[in-house]
Amino acid sequence: MVQSLAKEIALQKNYLNGETIETIYFGGGTPSLLTAGEVNMLIDTVGKHHFIADGAEITLEANPDDLGAAQITALRQTSVNRFSIGIQSFFDEDLLWMNRAHKANEAETSVKRAQDAGFENITADLIYGYPLLTDAKWKQNIERMFALEIPHISAYALTVEPRTALASFIKKKQQPPVNDQQSAEQFLLLMNAMQQQRFEHYEISNYCMPGHYSRHNSNYWKGVKYLGIGPSAHSFNGETRQWNAANNALYLRELEKGSIPSETEFLTEENRLNEYIMTSLRTMWGLDLQHLEGIAAGTAAVVQKGATEFLEKEWLTGKDGKLYLTQTGKLYADHIAAELFF
Missing domain, CATH: 1.10.10.920 (Arc Repressor Mutant, subunit A)
Known part of the structure; x- marks a missing residue:
């Protein structure tokens, strides 16, 4: 897969028409499973085909359970300068319900470990609006996030995607449906708490201390061109939108032949x-x-x-x-x- 990603970077080199690369984002799936060597190789490949700006924001999405001491030390030797850590909740029963692999204490430890290693630019995710989450628990989740002194927080209302296990459980009445009123009330509670802590609510799901907004995500909302690499990845160059096939086996097979399994839409x-x-x-x-x-x-x-x-x-x-x-x-x-x- 890593070799195929590198091959696609080379094949897509003209998509952005020589734009300087201001941000790189390792996301989707579990990029924290990559070794430091693989991360470096992919960044170097980008650098071979594009000009990467000095001080570019390079983010790696990570599961808390992947951020052990050895992995963090290794990633410190790469160009990665920002972590996005999927905490979701500080309650073990909620994480179990979400089918997450990590425990609440691992979430806290992974953030502190990254901070101790010198990673100051960290964002973490929380989820609200799910059946197990009372307002009292939600307030505790927010307070624990503030206590970690993370400069950027993303929070998303639970959405039920079609053809997922949760959608099936709700249909069979094995789980209660998502309560829109609960989501709205917890969203308001969140906005007020963030305001009190002087976080800027700079996008519906994103909050940061002044000057710490995600440069990468902000580019999406400002309509800046971007190139997505890998299965399911989307790209946009101002005139067209392109998306890769989601199937891993198909993606690998086509890249081996030197072609990219993708579709293109010309924007009206x-x-x-x-x-x-x-x-x-x-x-x-x-x-x-x-x-x-x-x-x-x-x-x-x-x-x-x-x-x-x-x-x-x-x-x-x-x-x-x-x-x-x-x-x-x-x-x-x-x-x-x-x-x-x-």
Whole structure:
């Protein structure tokens, strides 16, 4: 797999048209299983085909149970300068319910171990809105995250994906369905707690201490070009969107032949407008009406008119030609974006 990833990096070298690489992100699956040598080899391969900026943000997603002392020491010898650690919860019964391999104490230990080794730029994930999570437990999870002094926190409401074990259990009434009211209340609780700790709520699911936002993820929301490598990886260069086949065996077989099993979609003006509306509204930087005009003339007035109802409800606020979600509006972000689509 690692050799195939390197081969795809070479085959895709022209996709970004010579753009400087500002961020590299090892994500999806379990990249913390890679050895330091494999991580270095992949970064070196990127460097052979692209110019990597000095001080580029290089993130590795990690399961807490993969971050043993030896692995952290080894990764310190690579260019990785940021960890994204999937904590999810500090309660063992919740982690068991989520089918996670790690224990709550391992989550805490892995963060402290990384910090002791000199990794200061760390983000960690929490999940809310699932049946076992009372508001009291949710508050404890948030407080324990603050106690670890992590500069960036991501928090996601549990979503039930089709064709998953959880979807099947809910259908058979072996698990209760997801409670939207619970999710909304826990989201509000989270936003208030983050505000009190002076974390910036810079994107619907992401919070950081000032200046510590994820450069990589922010690029997605700002419409910056990106190249995805590996099975299921998605790429975007401003004009097209491309995605690789999800099947590992098919991916490996095609790369061996020197081709990439992928599909490409050419983005229409409407695609680009709607994508900008959806991504920009999620952020603290807001939806810039002038940017819409740059995509297609006359669109700013249409969106401004469509936003009237939400401005009156105080779900949106407008300032200097931009639209922003209010705290209440963040509960309805997807609905508002869909209503503003072309």
